Amino acid sequence: MDARLLEILVCPVCKGPLDFRKANQELVCKACKLAYPVRDDIPVMLEEEARQLSHEEAAG
Numbered sequence: 001m002d003a004r005l006l007e008i009l010v011c012p013v014c015k016g017p018l019d020f021r022k023a024n025q026e027l028v029c030k031a032c033k034l035a036y037p038v039r040d041d042i043p044v045m046l047e048e049e050a051r052q053l054s055h056e057e058a059a060g
């Protein structure tokens with residue numbers, strides 16, 4: 001995914017920064033413990049599409 005695109009993306013819920021997890025193709029918000037899917041290099045920045053993270057995943 002484009003690094004510049006990643007820089008401007010924020011969590012739609014808390015407006016905080018996101019971590020790109022390349023292995024999972026997900027954008028992670030540790031504050032909200034949500035992972036937003038990246039489909040075909042397109043980040044899906046929708047809370048209803050996000051996956052709830054476990055404590056372990058959010059910490060990592």
Ligand SMILES: [Zn+2]
Pocket residue numbers: 011012013014015016029030031032033
């Ligand atoms: Zn957030």
